[in-house]
Amino acid sequence: MRRISLRRFLLGGLLVALLLAGGLSAFASSAPDGLDSVTRQGCTFGAGGAITSGRCIAQQARAHGLASSPFAGYATDGVDGPASTALSGMAGVLVTLGLAWGLALLLRRRERGSGSGERHGSGADAPDGSGAGAPGPDGLVDAGR
Amino acid sequence: MHISDGIIDAPVSIAFGVVAAAGVAYAATRARRDLDERTVPMAGLVAAFVFAVQMLNFPVLPGVSGHLLGGALATLLVGPWLAILCVSVVLLVQALMFADGGLTALGLSVTNMAVVTSLVAAGLVTLLVRRQRPTPRGIWAASFVVALGSVLLGSAAFVLEYALGGTLSVSLERVAQLQLGFHALIGVGEGLITAVTVASVAATRPDLVWALQRHRPAPATTPDELVSA
Numbered sequence: 001m002r003r004i005s006l007r008r009f010l011l012g013g014l015l016v017a018l019l020l021a022g023g024l025s026a027f028a029s030s031a032p033d034g035l036d037s038v039t040r041q042g043c044t045f046g047a048g049g050a051i052t053s054g055r056c057i058a059q060q061a062r063a064h065g066l067a068s069s070p071f072a073g074y075a076t077d078g079v080d081g082p083a084s085t086a087l088s089g090m091a092g093v094l095v096t097l098g099l100a101w102g103l104a105l106l107l108r109r110r111e112r113g114s115g116s117g118e119r120h121g122s123g124a125d126a127p128d129g130s131g132a133g134a135p136g137p138d139g140l141v142d143a144g145r
Numbered sequence: 146m147h148i149s150d151g152i153i154d155a156p157v158s159i160a161f162g163v164v165a166a167a168g169v170a171y172a173a174t175r176a177r178r179d180l181d182e183r184t185v186p187m188a189g190l191v192a193a194f195v196f197a198v199q200m201l202n203f204p205v206l207p208g209v210s211g212h213l214l215g216g217a218l219a220t221l222l223v224g225p226w227l228a229i230l231c232v233s234v235v236l237l238v239q240a241l242m243f244a245d246g247g248l249t250a251l252g253l254s255v256t257n258m259a260v261v262t263s264l265v266a267a268g269l270v271t272l273l274v275r276r277q278r279p280t281p282r283g284i285w286a287a288s289f290v291v292a293l294g295s296v297l298l299g300s301a302a303f304v305l306e307y308a309l310g311g312t313l314s315v316s317l318e319r320v321a322q323l324q325l326g327f328h329a330l331i332g333v334g335e336g337l338i339t340a341v342t343v344a345s346v347a348a349t350r351p352d353l354v355w356a357l358q359r360h361r362p363a364p365a366t367t368p369d370e371l372v373s374a
Contacts, residue, residue, distance in 0.1 A: 004349050006183060013190045021197035029202040029210035034327035035146045035303060037209045041323055042315055057320075060312045062151035064244040072244035074200065089200050092238060096196040100234045101189025104176075104227070108185055111177035 014097065021089030025074070026082035146214060146300060146328075147239070147246030148253045155249070157310025162252025168260035169233050176226035184223055187353055191219050192231035194342075196238065203334050211331030214299055216262025217292035218339045222346060224355040225267035232259035257302040262295040269294050270356045279357070284347050285340045287356070292339035296332035300324050 004012075032040060036058075043056035051059060070077040071088040079087055153161075180188075195215035202210040215235065219228030233255050239245040246254050269291040279287065304321045307313075311320070347354050 006186070006350075006353075009350050009353070010186050010190055013194060017190070017194045017197040020194075021200050025197075025200040028200060029204045031202070031204060031208050031210040033146065033202060034205070034209060034211050034300065034331050035148065035324065037327060038320055038323045039149070039152060041319070055314045057152055057307075057312060057315055058149075059314070060151045061149040062247070064150065065248050066241060066244045069242060069244055071242050074243055074245070085200075088243065089197065092200075092242060093193045093197050095242060096235055096238050097189045097193035099238065100192030100231050101186060103230060103234065104180055104185040104188040107173055107177045108180040111180065 014093075017093045017097075018090050021093045022086040025085050025089045146254070146258055146303065147236075148250040148257075148303070148306075150247030150249045152247075152311065153250060153253055153306050154310040154312075157306060158249050158253060160309075161256045161306060162249075165233075165252040165255035165260060168229060168256065172226040172229035172260075172263075176224075176230055179224055179227060183353060184227065187223055188227050188231055191223050191227070192234045195219060195232060196235045198338060199235065199239070205327065205330040205334065209327055211327070211334055213335050213338050214258045214262050214296055216259060216299065217266040217288075217295040217335065218342055220263045220266035220295075221270065221288055221291060221339065221343045221356045222354055225263040228263040228266070229259050232263065253303075253306055257299045257306075261302045262299040265298045266291045266295040270359070274356050274359065281344060281348070284357070285344050288340040288343040289336035291356075292336040293329075293332040296328050296335050297325065300328035300331075 039057035041056055043051045043054035043058060046052045074088045075084045076087040198213045202212045205211045216228055216232050219231045236246060236254050236258060240248055240251050273287045273290060304324050307320050308317050347357060351357050
């Protein structure tokens with residue numbers, strides 16, 4: 001069975017992530033999430049979001065130390081409207097991609113350096129995923145997962 | 146489910162910071178063995194995807210929204226150890242770059258959203274995904290249950306933290322009721338998102354779904370047979 005190549009899959013997935021963060025995020029609910037809602041129970045809130053009366057867990061909350069960062073609150077400094085969220089979202093997707101991928105690479109290199117000489121992985125994925133290699137390495141790798 | 150600074154007192158925040166650090170460190174040692182040419186970029190993509198979907202809050206009740214936590218989704222795709230790392234990276238980026246989630250509370254959030262959800266998900270996968278090649282419906286159902294379970298237990302972890310280090314201006318019982326009630330609903334949303342995503346990946350590249358790779362047959366079987374229609 002001809003299957004989608006790893007590169008296409010990854011690019012497709014990244015595209016979906018960028019579209020979600022860059023496009024759909026503008027339509028996301030702005031209501032407080034479940035945990036925030038729990039912390040707000042018992043208080044009333046004014047127009048600016050400040051607590052006006054009552055007793056609730058949120059009264060103990062401190063302001064965020066990095067609230068002045070250019071992307072704080074998923075808005076982009078200097079940009080107004082939905083583009084503000086879109087840009088910050090896409091920036092976040094790319095930064096997260098890079099950090100996670102980089103971390104994984106780092107861990108893999110350290111494993112290879114200290115591990116046995118045997119190659120991990122099923123070898124380079126053939127572009128069309130034909131998997132024409134011997135079944136042995138595949139079985140060994142996946143048994144370890 | 147990000148926790149703001151100040152809600153949980155310092156000693157408990159520090160304690161769970163240690164828990165989170167230990168969890169991440171252990172996950173790193175275990176994840177190393179799983180990393181190959183496929184899972185390295187997959188880890189990057191999974192983290193990026195979880196970040197993106199976490200931005201998409203959906204309403205669950207009037208005035209209450211929810212968002213994907215992602216530990217279950219990540220676990221189903223890349224296993225619990227990489228999942229812990231991926232979600233931790235997401236939380237770190239959110240706290241540092243977007244001021245989303247407290248900094249002193251980061252250990253609590255990492256424990257709940259990365260460590261607890263992923264480990265619970267892995268446990269549920271072990272229980273639920275027994276067949277070598279689940280049907281598409283089976284993948285859907287298992288993913289849904291795994292995700293829902295992970296959200297419920299992840300949210301319960303906050304109740305525990307509140308019991309240990311919260312201000313107790315609201316009774317523990319009330320906190321438990323609200324937290325679990327809201328997150329039961331949020332868990333349904335997470336279940337649906339997770340099921341759709343995992344089913345999509347399973348349909349195109351089942352070899353990239355960790356939950357489906359746990360029952361690989363003996364090496365005598367050729368790889369082509371395993372990539373089922």
